[in-house]
Amino acid sequence: MIKKFQQLLKEQKSNTGTYEQRKKQVMKGSIPEHVAIIMDGNGRWAQKRAMPRIMGHHEGMKVVRKITRAANELNVKVLTLYAFSTENWKRPKMEVEFLMKLPEEFLSTFLPELIEENVQVRVMGNKERLPAHTLNAVNNAIERTKENTGLILNFALNYGSRDELVYAVNKLMEEADPNKAVTEADIQKHLMSGDLKDPDLLIRTSGEIRLSNFMLWQLAYAEFWFTDVLWPDFRGEHFLSALEDYQNRGRRFGGVKDVDKK
Incomplete structure (x- = not known):
């Protein structure tokens, strides 16, 4: 209860001023190069409305379209969206079939806009099971946007991190050199995220606090x-709040700040 109240106070504090004023202020600070989002709460949003x-x-x-546009305007370099996990196949057949149609609908509808805005589309995950x-x-x-140099819109589609690590290990075994120890860089090179920088900021909607x-x-x-906000209700203002909070944190990467050394 206390944590939720503190979160509410944070969001209220950061929500002062108009969106454009806040955006201008945020762009003066450090922008996370790579933002990853677990887009959670679609089902609950519908159920609340008896849909x-x-x-x-x-x-x-x-909302994907709106947040892609917001990220692009804020000069985020990479936006990774968790669209469909390897565990999502366990859902009802009709729901899975619908989810598999969404990438086609989204891309056929908004691809011209993405091309115009210089967005590059990528996908990470096991494509073999996709219809x-x-x-x-x-x-x-992917083909039509591969030369674009703006925001990278990276969809995690039929993706699971454990599956990804198994994939990386198998690739390493294929290249195995008995005289050479495996390094972090070797594993990183074989991850499905490829040459993308690791995320600086993870956003998860709907109030769930786990990595899934x-x-x-x-x-x-x-x-x-x-945030407790369900994904269909998530707006540019919420995205901005996440970036404002990010800018108020001190990233140490396992070390200490200079002020802590004194």
């Missing part, structure tokens, strides 16, 4: 920001 869960997912898709129509939409977007098998290796030194 099918799939309607929550569809509403959440619209052909989903895979075709994804590959088309998401980027376990890469989030080692990320700052975490949790």
